[in-house]
Amino acid sequence: MLDLDRVAREFATPDGRTYCALRDVTLSIRRGAFVALVGPSGCGKSTLLNIAAGLLAPTAGAVRVEGAPLDGLNRHATYMFQQDALLPWKTVRDNVALGLVLAGASRVEAHARADAWLARVGLTAFALHYPAQLSGGMRKRVAMAQNWILDREIVLMDEPFSALDVHTRQRMEAELLSLWESTANKTVVFVTHDLEEAIALADEVFVLSAGPESHIVSHQDVALPRPRDLMELRTTPEFVDLYRAMWAVLRDEVIESQRGRA
């Protein structure tokens, strides 16, 4: 579905040197999987996601989507950003309908389908509000509807809930999971710095090393049964064992990244 083959990315620094954010990243994501990428902050997780989205070209290596080399933007994917990416001058309904309108759907049809999605994320009463009038959690739900309405095969998510308070965040995670479980064959690539969130949500977790020259240091299957009850999951022995095993790897990278910072 989505394959990265020895992908590297370098950036020019302001003082004229090159900074190598990613090196030799190879990973293969199968159709319908929920995959999490975890790593310490500044490890190039977002860079990796931007490369998968086609917003950024790798300086070496190849990206393949459905077997075909990626050229330009990834039209099989939508992207949910960490920051607010809703258009502030459009109403909630127009924001959700945006992708359909861009694809040439009629206004009436786009609105009807947007309304169905608003009902699904529980925001029917807010269809005519503007994003600035919503809470952080509501804005995230609008963003989810805006992405999922297009029904593309891949959903890329860059720390989408990191700005939310912990309870809202758990609720959004549960809503995301039920959304994903109710749609067949949708592939999710979820970037986070929170290992707990990664294990709770994903089928597979990739751990990235601290930058520069981030690469994948660990790959773990999460064989927890679905549907998952996120309220109870985190205290089960299976979860704790997985967490302990993966934290042993991630811990060293976090320490490494802190040292680089200080």
Added chain:
Amino acid sequence: MTSAAPRVGGHRGRTAVLAWQVALASSAIAAWQLGVELKVLDPFFFSRPSDIARRMATWLVDGTLVRHLFVTIEESLLGLIVGAVLGVALGFALARAPMAARVLDPFIKMLNAVPRVVLAPLFLLWFGLGIWSKVALAVTLVFFVMFFSTYEGVRGADRVLIDNVRMLGASERQLVRHVLIPTALTWIFASLHTSLGFAMVGAVVGEYLGATHGLGYVISQAEGTFDTTGVFAGMTVLALVVVVVGAGVSRLERWLLRWKS
């Protein structure tokens, strides 16, 4: 949604502010009048509020006010529209063409540095004594405000919004329509007050330096005969018009930018 409680306080605040404003204005006018009556101020140089009010009433009755005010407003609006169209168009074009922007940068700054009063006689020669020389002067002022607002607005458009809309499938043209134009519009609306003020300054200065109609012409005629009452009456009318039009622009702006809660 969250503004219900503050709005009550805000309303009470507005009434208090208005009361203070009326009190301040009346005491200033009263002090002025008293100063003249007590012969502290010479009416030849300072006129007096009652005379100014009477003069304005005369103008209103004999049609002078409407005739001249209409011309000034016509020139200002034409200047505003032409200046805005040109400024927005060039601002947009240069924001999308960085190379051209860098080439033209020093020339734009040079042109903006020219004092407009110096241009007025030239425009009189080129466009005549009628309204178009005043419109041209207003355009030279409005253009730059609009140009810089649009240019900065489009260039400063939020990267995340652009990426998001592109990922959702926007073509280059749709990107302009759904992100860049709305971004620029917020800047343009925000500079509408300044632009409108500049348009009126351009029109009045143009009239002042050579015209047959308009408030600037009325003021300059009065000055020519040492008629301070006429000068102050003209200035007062101008000030009132700016306040009224400004309130209108504020309403328009609030409506256009209503999404900014």
